[in-house]
Amino acid sequence: MNSPLDAVALFQIGPVPITQAILTTWGIMAVLLLGAFALTRRLTLTPGRRQAALELIVTTMDTQIRETTGAEPAPYRGFIGTLFLFILVANWSSLIPGLDPPTAQLETDAALAVLVFLSVIWFGVQGGGVAGYLRSFASPNVVMIPLNMLESVTRVFSMFVRLFGNVMSGVFVIGIVASLAGLLVPIPLMALDLLTGLVQAYIFAVLAMVFISATVEDGTPKSQKET
Amino acid sequence: MTLDFWGLGLQAVNVLILVWLLTRVFWRPVAAAIVARQTAAQALLSDAEGTQAKADAALAEVTKAREEIAAERAAMLASAAQEAEVAVQAKMAEARAKAEALVEAAKVAQGHAAEAARKEQTRQAATLAVEIAGKLLARLDPNAVQGAFLAQLVAAVEGLPEQDRAALTRGGTLVSAAALDDAGQARIAEALGKMPGLTFVVDPALIAGFVLRTQHVVLHDSWQSDLDHILKDLRHAA
Numbered sequence: 001m002n003s004p005l006d007a008v009a010l011f012q013i014g015p016v017p018i019t020q021a022i023l024t025t026w027g028i029m030a031v032l033l034l035g036a037f038a039l040t041r042r043l044t045l046t047p048g049r050r051q052a053a054l055e056l057i058v059t060t061m062d063t064q065i066r067e068t069t070g071a072e073p074a075p076y077r078g079f080i081g082t083l084f085l086f087i088l089v090a091n092w093s094s095l096i097p098g099l100d101p102p103t104a105q106l107e108t109d110a111a112l113a114v115l116v117f118l119s120v121i122w123f124g125v126q127g128g129g130v131a132g133y134l135r136s137f138a139s140p141n142v143v144m145i146p147l148n149m150l151e152s153v154t155r156v157f158s159m160f161v162r163l164f165g166n167v168m169s170g171v172f173v174i175g176i177v178a179s180l181a182g183l184l185v186p187i188p189l190m191a192l193d194l195l196t197g198l199v200q201a202y203i204f205a206v207l208a209m210v211f212i213s214a215t216v217e218d219g220t221p222k223s224q225k226e227t
Numbered sequence: 228m229t230l231d232f233w234g235l236g237l238q239a240v241n242v243l244i245l246v247w248l249l250t251r252v253f254w255r256p257v258a259a260a261i262v263a264r265q266t267a268a269q270a271l272l273s274d275a276e277g278t279q280a281k282a283d284a285a286l287a288e289v290t291k292a293r294e295e296i297a298a299e300r301a302a303m304l305a306s307a308a309q310e311a312e313v314a315v316q317a318k319m320a321e322a323r324a325k326a327e328a329l330v331e332a333a334k335v336a337q338g339h340a341a342e343a344a345r346k347e348q349t350r351q352a353a354t355l356a357v358e359i360a361g362k363l364l365a366r367l368d369p370n371a372v373q374g375a376f377l378a379q380l381v382a383a384v385e386g387l388p389e390q391d392r393a394a395l396t397r398g399g400t401l402v403s404a405a406a407l408d409d410a411g412q413a414r415i416a417e418a419l420g421k422m423p424g425l426t427f428v429v430d431p432a433l434i435a436g437f438v439l440r441t442q443h444v445v446l447h448d449s450w451q452s453d454l455d456h457i458l459k460d461l462r463h464a465a
């Protein structure tokens with residue numbers, strides 16, 4: 001018997017095995033893109049309910065970024081916001097019968113963690129240059145360089161494991177309960193899974209933002225910080 | 228449990244593409260719409276501030292105009308009050324002058340009335356005094372009084388020039404208060420030098436005394452004529 005944690009390739013494109021998680025991810029991408037395109041086609045100066053809801057989402061995202069990091073949200077809004085939306089929709093895709101959320105697969109969460117790891121480097125270099133990024137490892141002093149280097153890997157690893165563990169466990173519990181107790185019994189657990197999915201998406205996005213902003217701040221020279 | 232690195236890489240690429248697309252399709256347009264509306268709102272606020280400034284300026288101008296109107300009104304009121312005061316003073320002076328003229332006229336009229344009353348009273352008093360005197364004289368002894376008057380008449384006749392005495396002898400009237408007896412008539416004839424052609428008339432109104440009338444001379448010597456003279460003098464004096 002195969003482990004439920006193993007991804008089963010449905011078909012292959014060249015050397016790349018295409019699993020259900022990848023297919024679901026493409027579906028989520030299509031839904032998000034089509035939805036975004038449809039919702040943002042006619043933006044006006046006098047917003048209706050639809051535009052007001054969209055602006056509320058963006059404004060809330062900006063507020064969260066600003067309150068979490070104190071930085072201007074514009075450079076981070078696209079990456080952090082998309083991470084949050086994707087993880088949230090992926091987590092909630094478990095509500096569709098027959099679908100497993102992509103975030104319940106190791107590859108998806110690991111890919112997200114890798115992207116956060118790379119974005120920390122990207123925004124760190126953009127904020128303070130290569131020297132600034134390297135300087136961020138010496139914060140608060142050079143003795144901490146090995147620990148900071150180790151932390152830069154472990155913290156994203158912990159993010160990835162946390163997301164994977166929570167979502168995968170929710171899927172497992174619901175699957176086990178559904179197999180044991182019938183159709184309606186898992187509904188409260190599914191509701192709880194909705195909450196868990198929202199909280200995990202929020203935690204993942206906020207932690208990514210915290211890591212990025214910490215690196216940018218540590219890499220900024222003191223003279224620029226004071227000004 | 229194994230990690231499919233092909234799948235990991237593909238998912239990373241998928242999410243990167245999603246980030247890139249959503250940034251262009253969703254995040255930027257919505258954020259731009261927010262910024263555009265904020266800019267429009269800011270422009271509206273600026274316009275409103277400009278309008279507010281204009282309104283404040285207009286309000287200040289109106290306030291200044293109102294203050295000027297109020298000051299002008301106060302000045303006009305003060306001027307009107309001053310003019311009214313002058314008019315009141317003039318009217319009061321005019322009224323005082325009229326009143327004084329009236330009082331003066333009343334005093335004059337009162338003085339005239341008092342003078343007239345005083346004259347009337349004096350005249351009445353003179354009349355009364357003459358009447359009283361006449362009545363008192365009438366109580367005296369007629370014969371003694373007539374004798375005294377006769378002596379005076381004889382002396383007067385004797386004192387007349389010869390020409391007048393001759394005129395008396397040509398006729399006349401001798402009026403007496405009481406009938407003159409023969410002795411009296413003889414004394415008169417003696418004074419004239421001969422018996423004149425006199426007619427003797429009695430008039431009690433004379434009280435006492437005589438009135439001698441000829442063609443050219445009238446000689447009064449009676450209390451009545453004296454009282455008439457006194458009354459005339461008193462009235463004239465009044």
